[in-house]
Amino acid sequence: MAYFDVASTTPLHPVARQALLAALDEGWADPARLYRSGRQARMLLDAARETVAEVLGTRPDEVSFTASGTQAVQLGMLGALRGHRRRGAHLVHSAVEHSSVLHVAERHEAEGGEATSVPVDRLGRVSPDRYAAALRPDTALAVLQSANHEVGTVQPVAEVAERLGTVPLLVDAAQSAGRTDLPAGWSLLTASAHKWGGPAGVGVLAVRKGVRYSSPLPADEREGGRVPGYVNVPAIVAAAASLRAVRSEAQRDNTRLHALVERIRERVPRLVPEVEVVGDPVHRLPHLVTFSCLYVDGEVLLGELDRAGFAVNSGSSCTSSTLEPSHVLAAMGVLTEGNVRVSLPLGAAEEDVERFLRVLPEVVAGVRAPLGLDLAVPGGVAGAAGAGAGEGTDGPLVVDALGKRCPLPVIELAKRIGEVPPGGTVAVLSDDEAARLDVPAWCGMRGQEYLGEAPATGFGADHGTAYLVRRVHED
Amino acid sequence: MAYFDVASTTPLHPVARQALLAALDEGWADPARLYRSGRQARMLLDAARETVAEVLGTRPDEVSFTASGTQAVQLGMLGALRGHRRRGAHLVHSAVEHSSVLHVAERHEAEGGEATSVPVDRLGRVSPDRYAAALRPDTALAVLQSANHEVGTVQPVAEVAERLGTVPLLVDAAQSAGRTDLPAGWSLLTASAHKWGGPAGVGVLAVRKGVRYSSPLPADEREGGRVPGYVNVPAIVAAAASLRAVRSEAQRDNTRLHALVERIRERVPRLVPEVEVVGDPVHRLPHLVTFSCLYVDGEVLLGELDRAGFAVNSGSSCTSSTLEPSHVLAAMGVLTEGNVRVSLPLGAAEEDVERFLRVLPEVVAGVRAPLGLDLAVPGGVAGAAGAGAGEGTDGPLVVDALGKRCPLPVIELAKRIGEVPPGGTVAVLSDDEAARLDVPAWCGMRGQEYLGEAPATGFGADHGTAYLVRRVHED
Numbered sequence: 001m002a003y004f005d006v007a008s009t010t011p012l013h014p015v016a017r018q019a020l021l022a023a024l025d026e027g028w029a030d031p032a033r034l035y036r037s038g039r040q041a042r043m044l045l046d047a048a049r050e051t052v053a054e055v056l057g058t059r060p061d062e063v064s065f066t067a068s069g070t071q072a073v074q075l076g077m078l079g080a081l082r083g084h085r086r087r088g089a090h091l092v093h094s095a096v097e098h099s100s101v102l103h104v105a106e107r108h109e110a111e112g113g114e115a116t117s118v119p120v121d122r123l124g125r126v127s128p129d130r131y132a133a134a135l136r137p138d139t140a141l142a143v144l145q146s147a148n149h150e151v152g153t154v155q156p157v158a159e160v161a162e163r164l165g166t167v168p169l170l171v172d173a174a175q176s177a178g179r180t181d182l183p184a185g186w187s188l189l190t191a192s193a194h195k196w197g198g199p200a201g202v203g204v205l206a207v208r209k210g211v212r213y214s215s216p217l218p219a220d221e222r223e224g225g226r227v228p229g230y231v232n233v234p235a236i237v238a239a240a241a242s243l244r245a246v247r248s249e250a251q252r253d254n255t256r257l258h259a260l261v262e263r264i265r266e267r268v269p270r271l272v273p274e275v276e277v278v279g280d281p282v283h284r285l286p287h288l289v290t291f292s293c294l295y296v297d298g299e300v301l302l303g304e305l306d307r308a309g310f311a312v313n314s315g316s317s318c319t320s321s322t323l324e325p326s327h328v329l330a331a332m333g334v335l336t337e338g339n340v341r342v343s344l345p346l347g348a349a350e351e352d353v354e355r356f357l358r359v360l361p362e363v364v365a366g367v368r369a370p371l372g373l374d375l376a377v378p379g380g381v382a383g384a385a386g387a388g389a390g391e392g393t394d395g396p397l398v399v400d401a402l403g404k405r406c407p408l409p410v411i412e413l414a415k416r417i418g419e420v421p422p423g424g425t426v427a428v429l430s431d432d433e434a435a436r437l438d439v440p441a442w443c444g445m446r447g448q449e450y451l452g453e454a455p456a457t458g459f460g461a462d463h464g465t466a467y468l469v470r471r472v473h474e475d
Numbered sequence: 476m477a478y479f480d481v482a483s484t485t486p487l488h489p490v491a492r493q494a495l496l497a498a499l500d501e502g503w504a505d506p507a508r509l510y511r512s513g514r515q516a517r518m519l520l521d522a523a524r525e526t527v528a529e530v531l532g533t534r535p536d537e538v539s540f541t542a543s544g545t546q547a548v549q550l551g552m553l554g555a556l557r558g559h560r561r562r563g564a565h566l567v568h569s570a571v572e573h574s575s576v577l578h579v580a581e582r583h584e585a586e587g588g589e590a591t592s593v594p595v596d597r598l599g600r601v602s603p604d605r606y607a608a609a610l611r612p613d614t615a616l617a618v619l620q621s622a623n624h625e626v627g628t629v630q631p632v633a634e635v636a637e638r639l640g641t642v643p644l645l646v647d648a649a650q651s652a653g654r655t656d657l658p659a660g661w662s663l664l665t666a667s668a669h670k671w672g673g674p675a676g677v678g679v680l681a682v683r684k685g686v687r688y689s690s691p692l693p694a695d696e697r698e699g700g701r702v703p704g705y706v707n708v709p710a711i712v713a714a715a716a717s718l719r720a721v722r723s724e725a726q727r728d729n730t731r732l733h734a735l736v737e738r739i740r741e742r743v744p745r746l747v748p749e750v751e752v753v754g755d756p757v758h759r760l761p762h763l764v765t766f767s768c769l770y771v772d773g774e775v776l777l778g779e780l781d782r783a784g785f786a787v788n789s790g791s792s793c794t795s796s797t798l799e800p801s802h803v804l805a806a807m808g809v810l811t812e813g814n815v816r817v818s819l820p821l822g823a824a825e826e827d828v829e830r831f832l833r834v835l836p837e838v839v840a841g842v843r844a845p846l847g848l849d850l851a852v853p854g855g856v857a858g859a860a861g862a863g864a865g866e867g868t869d870g871p872l873v874v875d876a877l878g879k880r881c882p883l884p885v886i887e888l889a890k891r892i893g894e895v896p897p898g899g900t901v902a903v904l905s906d907d908e909a910a911r912l913d914v915p916a917w918c919g920m921r922g923q924e925y926l927g928e929a930p931a932t933g934f935g936a937d938h939g940t941a942y943l944v945r946r947v948h949e950d
Contacts (some may be wrong), residue, residue: 001511008505009705017499024492024674030483034777035786036476067542067676068704074692100703103693192705199499200707201542201676217549218578228575229543230484230667232675235710302509311510 002352003311006195007149007175007288007343013197016242020199023234031233032222041233048233048240055243056173056189057182058206064223065236066203069174069192070100075216075226076170076188076205077104080141081113083212084168088138089113094126094155095331096148098172102327114138123280124153124332132163142169146176146183150315150328150341151279152261152288161185168211175285177204178246180254187211196246197346198239201232246346253346258286260353264342265289271361276445278334287344290315292329294442295411296338296367304363305340310356315339317434318406325406325434335441336434337407338364371411396425402456402464406434410442413469417448420471429456431464439467448472477827478786481670482624482650482763482818488672491717495674498709506708507697516708523708523715530718531648531664532657533681539698540711541678544649544667545575550691550701551645551663551680552579555616556588558687559643563613564588569601569630570806571623573647577802589613598755599628599807607638617644621651621658625790625803625816626754627736627763636660643686650760652679653721655729662686671721672821673714676707724821732819733761735828739817740764746836751920753809762819765790767804769917770886771813771842779838780815785831790814792909793881800881800909810916811909812882813839846886871900877931877939881909885917888944892923895946904931906939914942923947 003011012020027044029037046060053060066072081091091108093101095117105115116134120126126144135142142164147154152175161169161184168187176182178196182189188211193202205226207213219225261284265277274294293301298316305312315326316339325336342356397420401409409430417426428439436453443450449470456464478486487495502519504512521535528535541547556566566583568576570592580590591609595601601619610617617639622629627650636644636659643662651657653671657664663686668677680701682688694700736759740752749769768776773791780787790801791814800811817831872895876884884905892901903914911928918925924945931939 003512005505005508005510008508009503011503012499020499024487028484028486029786030480033480033483033786033788034774035480035781037478037786067546067707070695070704071542074703099695100693103695103703107693194705199709200705201710203704218575218582220545220574220578228549228578229545229678230669230675232542234674235676299509306510311504311508311512313508 001309001311002349002356004342004344004348004356005311005313006345007341008313009194009200010197010345012199013242013245015245016198016238019241020234020238023237027233027237031231044237045231045233048236051240051244052204053206055247056177056191056204056206058189059209061224062206062208064205064207064226065231066205066227067201067229067232069190069195069203071227072190072192072203072205073098073100073172074104076190076207077101077141077143078216079207079213079226080168080170080188080211081108082214082216084140087140088136090136090139091115091141091143092118092131092134092139093143094118094120094131094145096120096124096126096150096328097143097145098149098174099327101143101145101172120331122332122334124148124151124278124328125280125283126155126160128156128159128163131160135164135167139167142167144169144171146171146173147180147285148279148328149175150326151290151332152285153280154283154285156283157183158185175288178243179250179285179287193235193239193243196243198242199235201235202239249346254286257344257346257348260344260348260350261287261289261342263353264357267357268360271357272364274445276335276441278329278332287348288341290339290341292335293338293340293364294335294445295371295373295407295414296364297407298337298339300367301338301340301363304367305359308359308363310359313341313343315341316406317432325437330437333437333441335438335445337410337438371415373411373414396420396427396468398459399426399428400461401428401430401432401435402461403431405432406438409435410438413439413442414446417469417471422471422473424471425451426469426471427459427466428469429459429461429464429466435467436465439469443469476784476786477824477831479817479819479823479831480786480788481820482816483788484669484675485672485820487674488717488720490720491673491713494716495709495713498712502708502712506706519712520706520708523711526715526719527679528681530722531652531666531679531681533664534684536699537681537683539680539682539701540706541680541702542676542704542707544665544670544678546702547665547667547678547680548573548575548647549579551665551682552576552616552618553691554682554688554701555643555645555663555686556583557689557691559615562615563611565611565614566590566616566618567593567606567609567614568618569593569595569606569620571595571599571601571625571803572618572620573624573649574802576618576620576647595806597807597809599623599626599753599803600755600758601630601635603631603634603638606635610639610642614642617642619644619646621646621648622655622760623754623803624650625801626765626807627760628755629758629760631758632658633660650763653718654725654760654762668710668714668718671718673717674710676710677714721821728821729761732821732823735819735823735825736762736764736817738828739832742832743835746832747839749920751810751916753804753807762823763816765814765816767791767810768813768815768839769810769920770846770848770882770889771839772882773812773814775842776813776815776838779842780834783834783838785834788816788818790816791881792907800912805912808912808916810920811912812885846890848886848889871895871902871943873934874901874903875936876903876905876907876910877936878906880907881913884910885913888914888917889921892944892946897946897948899946900926901944901946902934902941903944904934904936904939904941910942911940914944918944
């Protein structure tokens with residue numbers, strides 16, 4: 001099995017495992033206690049804090065350990081908002097932050113605060129100018145990720161930070177900590193140990209000296225009053241040891257990983273028909289690449305890749321419990337169906353990547369085969385010179401995909417657009433949220449014209465949305 | 476080293492260690508993922524949830540895993556308060572709950588809610604009638620521990636639950652889970668794995684079906700929407716495996732531990748002068764006993780016991796970072812100075828307990844020696860027929876202990892009370908919070924009469940409190 005999903009979680013690094021076992025023996029006691037084993041646990045905790053601070057470029061007394069990256073984000077955001085509430089209750093974040101950030105923003109708004117989501121371009125990158133334009137006199141906190149977790153795009157954090165004036169910036173560095181250098185300009189920094197090869201159960205919240213912070217939870221005396229609850233010393237020791245090890249390995253391996261990802265970015269579009277590689281090709285994480293395949297059900301694709309020996313993730317709605325496609329892909333305006341994210345571990349074998357590139361075309365073709373689409377001439381399936389509904393001044397050809405989930409609405413569209421002549425219109429009726437993103441994305445990829453959406457009730461349905469597409473060319 | 480502080484934390488149980496190592500290999504992946512290693516992690520997580528539910532007497536779908544016992548308490552209390560806010564914002568808890576409960580109550584009050592702290596008797600036990608009397612029509616939540624963490628007193632949870640009507644009851648079972656049967660009648664239950672021999676980083680929050688709960692934090696789809704953040708599968712697997720093992724061992728060992736604790740309870744007062752064993756002698760945890768030694772600095776005592784090879788804890792103010800004595804001992808109205816809590820691990824060796832009983836009298840005597848108190852005739856130190864200030868109708872003898880920390884004010888009092896004749900009064904001036912508890916407790920132990928307190932400014936000082944004691948007898 002080639003594990004290509006380190007952006008979800010990374011197997012425990014050997015150094016972390018070794019440190020964990022040692023710390024379970026030497027650092028199991030309560031570090032708040034005065035007896036020998038307690039003092040020993042305290043010393044290990046202090047040493048781990050110094051290591052993490054050094055690698056992340058901060059001071060030990062600025063570092064608190066949390067139970068997860070999500071907890072670090074929640075405490076960091078809520079604590080900074082609370083600490084700056086005299087300034088106001090306005091929050092700024094990018095549209096492609098991790099869901100933990102967006103959940104805090106939603107809760108903040110539900111409780112009377114305000115939040116502005118700054119859009120990103122088609123590469124998933126925020127514009128420093130647009131970010132700065134979202135600032136208001138009552139902005140209490142700005143949040144920006146170091147790099148995107150789904151498409152790998154590196155954000156212009158330092159440039160944004162320069163435009164923030166006195167507004168504190170929380171940088172979610174979950175995808176970068178240990179892997180790459182961290183950007184300058186943050187007031188609060190969050191990270192998660194299991195993303196870099198440390199154990200689950202350890203997050204990092206660093207708060208620069210002088211940044212106002214007021215605990216959103218009832219506080220105790222642990223972790224500088226920022227993180228209530230018993231401190232997990234053995235896991236923290238393992239997290240720190242592996243952070244140092246990973247940082248050093250990444251400095252050696254990142255160039256190689258960057259080239260392997262480049263190979264995937266270049267070759268996938270040549271090997272697989274109707275595929276879109278997404279994310280910034282230049283400003284990107286070295287080890288992460290994402291692409292979407294037209295007419296493919298993400299869950300089926302993941303299952304087939306799993307059977308072929310590859311563990312990857314997907315932002316397609318059909319693979320999520322919410323039935324909503326990835327908000328990152330949606331904000332970028334790119335195709336969400338048949339989405340695959342490949343994130344390579346340090347030391348990933350070139351031969352595994354080559355095997356992935358060999359297997360992928362067959363797997364995608366196999367998934368598409370039952371659809372009967374001729375992708376050598378995709379889009380032009382049946383009756384290219386169609387003469388049915390939708391021709392001339394008649395109403396559009398209505399393709400009823402109600403009740404059908406991603407990728408079926410787009411597949412129906414592709415199969416039937418040939419029934420109308422160039423200039424004719426198709427109305428795809430759908431109640432699947434992914435269609436809102438995937439129909440326009442399909443038009444962009446296929447060179448057809450997306451006209452917009454309207455209530456499906458105007459087309460004889462009792463619910464849903466009609467997505468209107470004009471057939472531009474024979475294709 | 477005899478480790479007698481399992482009420483703080485318990486070394487990792489061998490079964491937990493074994494399960495942790497196995498789960499680091501087999502359950503390291505993200506349980507939300509669809510590929511093989513993700514599905515495997517999910518299966519391990521499901522199995523662990525079933526085990527914990529079975530041992531705690533609840534249903535798997537009622538169990539959520541948190542990152543600590545404190546997080547379980549915080550989410551449980553805040554989530555239940557939020558879920559029942561239509562009913563009102565009144566919270567009831569006992570005065571001797573864990574600090575995590577009291578911190579939530581303080582925060583709840585600071586944010587406009589109300590809280591009633593139900594007092595306990597001198598044994599640390601809440602009265603079901605007094606508890607019920609605190610209920611109001613707007614009471615949204617009641618909280619009661621299964622047993623006290625500092626003195627071992629078991630609370631009458633089932634009797635309290637019967638009196639609650641429709642008010643939900645959160646039971647903090649941190650000291651009982653795995654160790655003893657859990658009481659009936661709870662709506663929410665919290666526990667902490669590292670207290671029973673599981674790893675740090677795992678708490679349990681069980682919420683009965685039908686109990687209204689509204690997440691106090693921005694929620695995600697993990698753990699039934701109750702606990703945001705990445706799920707720590709390996710640690711949870713280890714926690715579950717050790718819970719089952721510990722429960723079975725405790726059923727075999729509790730009777731023996733109960734007898735060992737009985738031995739400490741009976742013999743300490745005969746071996747050590749001026750000692751008070753606290754907590755309920757009957758309704759108590761099998762493995763925990765607490766006593767306080769007059770005229771002894773808790774930190775010094777712990778240090779000496781550590782050197783003698785015993786790890787114990789203390790609720791004395793001099794051992795805490797806050798300089799405030801244990802709120803539990805304070806609520807019970809017992810002596811807080813020279814406090815020692817012994818909590819025995821499963822399988823604790825009888826010979827270690829015997830050695831503790833041999834060593835303790837010497838250690839306490841050694842700590843007291845420099846004070847020059849004759850404890851063979853305690854209290855009657857110097858000039859039994861004193862003729863100084865405080866005699867007859869003169870003002871009281873003023874003992875200035877301002878600026879002196881526990882146990883010095885009581886030591887000064889003991890040294891100098893002999894200077895006044897029976898019927899005479901001593902005013903101890905102190906600015907140490909512990910004196911408020913320890914002077915009356917000393918009077919109770921020594922058969923002297925505590926008259927009350929007054930501002931020390933009435934006795935020529937510019938700050939502090941005067942604690943007034945009447946010498947009753949020669950003693």
